[in-house]
Amino acid sequence: MAEVTNVIETTTNLNVKLCSIYSRLKSEILQDSVFNFVDNDHQWINRMLDCNIPGGKLNRGLSVVDCFKLLKGGKELEDDELLLACSLDLCIEWLQSYFQVLFDIMDGYHTRRGQPCWFKDSNVGLKAANDRFILRIHIPRILRRHFKGKLYYIDLLDLFNEIEFQTVSGQMLDLITTQEGEKDLSKYKLPIYRRIVQFKTGYYSFYLPVACALLMSGENLDNFTSVRNILVEMGTYLQVEDDYLDCFGDPEVIGKIGKDIEDFKCSWMIVQALEQANEDQTKILYENYGKSNDACVAKVKTVYKDLNLQDIFSQYKKASNDQLISQIKSQPSKVVQELLKSLFAKIYKTQVINLDP
Template sequence: MTSTDKDAFLAIYKEIETDLIADIQNLPALSDSVKQQLIDYYSVCIPYTVPGGKMTRGLTVIKGVEVLKQRKLTDKEYKDAAILGWQVEWLQAFFLVADDIMDASITRRGSPCWYKKPNVTQDNAINDALILENMIYQTLRRHFKKHPSYVQILELFIDTTFQTEVGQHIDTNGTPYADGKRAPLDLSRFTLDRYQGCVRYKTCYYSFYLSCALALAYCGYDPDTTEGKALYQNAEDICMILGEYFQIQDDVLDAFAPPEVLGKIGTDIEDAKCSWLVCKALELVSEEQKEILMANYGKHDAEGVKKVKELYRELKLEELFQTYEEEQKKMCDDLIAKIEPQNFQDLFKFLLAKIYKRQK
């Protein structure tokens, strides 16, 4: 089994799900009927929210362990790496369930957001996000409690969760609120330095660095040794660049990709997000064009969204992104070529290939 074997990866997911449902069954001091209600509910929630994406984050852990071991993995190593990979996917599910509520999103992966499902409700979905997060630690304890890197693995998830939540705060507070109401739009807050800080914390660590660091930790690389420190630092450096590129790409897709291809309806304009597109637009607009942004950005109005997208096209932001994408590809290729040991380069080539020219 290899990092590209999605069927084998999904089979490990089923084992994890079965164990977690059994944990509910074994909860003490609950009646059988209450337990059954919980089991019925989470037997729907887990498969609806966790699998279904591209699974790149999870598969990256397996690829990383393969690269570091420099050989085909044993069945035990594959299963361990896959379990760790699924915990990254569980973390993603926790974030997305919460993020969709915060953004008032409609669809996710081509289906209604979890909180939009009948019989779920927003209140339940908030609690479900927290339960999905807790399931990560149940699974890590079950499978890695005796592993030499158990504490390091736990700390990676704890640190990454905090980093992502800091990024989410920056993202959702692009426009300030007062007394529960959105303040007037302040375009001065949409700057590339704010955007880059948000992306580093909201996207780069959990979408790229975590998977690479988990592979290093599982393979026994100690960040306190000279060799280990260099490997973790190389991983962080390249992942920050890959993550920013990925998020900028995501912003462009949010505005321009058809929802049936993207798998969701983009809402960055309506939500007044500090996206790469609005930051670049503000560098290029005339005073007249700036007035169009002021009048329409952050409004839940289809005509206003259309006007903002027309402005983006007028400023040729899609073409500007295409130039940026080629520059980032070359920068990443050059950085990857300098990583030692050389076999570690293959992990980042794998990640770059997953996102270069992606359409969804």
Template sequence: MSNLKSKFFEVYDVLKAELLKDKAFDFTKDSCQWVERMLDYNVPGGKYEIFLACVLGWCIEWLQAYFLVLDDIMDNSHTRRGQPCWFRQPKVGMIAVNDGLLLRNHIGRILKKHFVEFQTTYGQMIDLITTHLGQKDLSKYSLDDHRRIVVYKTAFYSFYLPVACALLMAGENLDNHSDVRSILLEMGNYFQVQDDYLDCFGDPEVIGKIGTDIEDFKCSWLVAKAMELCTEEQQKLLYENYVQAVLKSFLAKIYKRHK
């Protein structure tokens, strides 16, 4: 149990450090020290339930601290967890009201950061694993795999997140806008399909880069779709020529035949 508690506190230290370095807050040296002292005083000290997701566990502790800091002020309490209430600390007083609101806003910052990074990192993981499998067997590449990579690696971060943040700022419940989520993820998928096509056939002088998806053995939309459309003979040629520049003209012939 002590080892689990130690790991739980390691997560707290990471979260605290992230918040103190958050560029959304223009901290001065004094304000940074204040927030760090305020966090250390109010957030640790609860029951320390060990959650499977430590980040979510600490968000609960942050939420509890937010409630307690404000509740102590309203109740004019004297002690909390065996020590003086935060607002009764020297030079704190009613600044604790703003500190309580700061605690509440920290939760959103933590969830936003770690939710998005998890989605993107998960997509990157699928991409790397699929590429590794495809190097051994191209039949592992499918449109379902490609879409799964795109949704997590690109669509969530680049398309859904900005709109979701705008909805939250407008006071909307994201659960009431599942259609928005679906549309934006489709837009992300459409964008990536176009990007994959341009990576292969786009003029580097126009798109600003030299495409390397084929050379890198990526599970791009082009090869996934080719695996769906090609004959057994074409599939054999695809296996033999993947990663080679000649594949670009070969892929073009497959798509032209199926238009």
């Protein structure tokens, strides 16, 4: 019990530190002379940042500090190290918010984190399209202010640029696969789904925080391709779980209203259903998937239940669990094993993972 209490206290203290540094970074942004032309410039930017950046679970950002501490052998970070690690935490949260504002507009979502999406605010609307650029451009400005002069500064810039390219490429594949007017379920195969997920989710959600910590530790990312692949697989699992919850999850719990069926999304659920369905079930899926009609959605979900996709998801989760544990064990560095083990435990809601042979 004492150990659990210590973890909670550590996480709480770190959240407080992140909030403090977020306020500092926001203040630096608001002091930029570009926002002095109109009286309400500051009010708009301040509200836009507060509505889009805080409020999440901070899993991506908190991973930077956790991973950096592990790479330092578990030692507590010095004040300057903590400032830099938390600044990278928040750069990742800025990137996440940029993606969310952008993708919510494209995907037509209504809620995010239990609140209306930014573009759904009656005073915002499609002005959110420009706000997403404001969010994006803050990242290199934060990096320049706090990391210029560090040996890994250019590598950080390259890393964030590459991750953005991979993520929006995944979004592009997602969009053109589900393009309105060209609905074709025959395209929804597992290889296409995996490629969308790996690029749209895996790299920025899991690889980016660890890569930031590695760069801060003076490591060359070219030496960690196997670690990158493991982290991307973790991201794939998380997206599969998200697809499952989009259909069967409680909106009050997951913070958004699932619309994958109505939006003709290439989700894990429809891919698995098409692989398992008989001729009659396939016909029902073709006739009803992608229609914004409660009766059509209900018919698709009935097929999902008849195919026992809940059980298939449980089997997938176990298989993914076993595969990742095996890959983590194969890492030659014990420090890297512990780092991956920590992230694995967060994803799979697992308290203890035995990596011993």
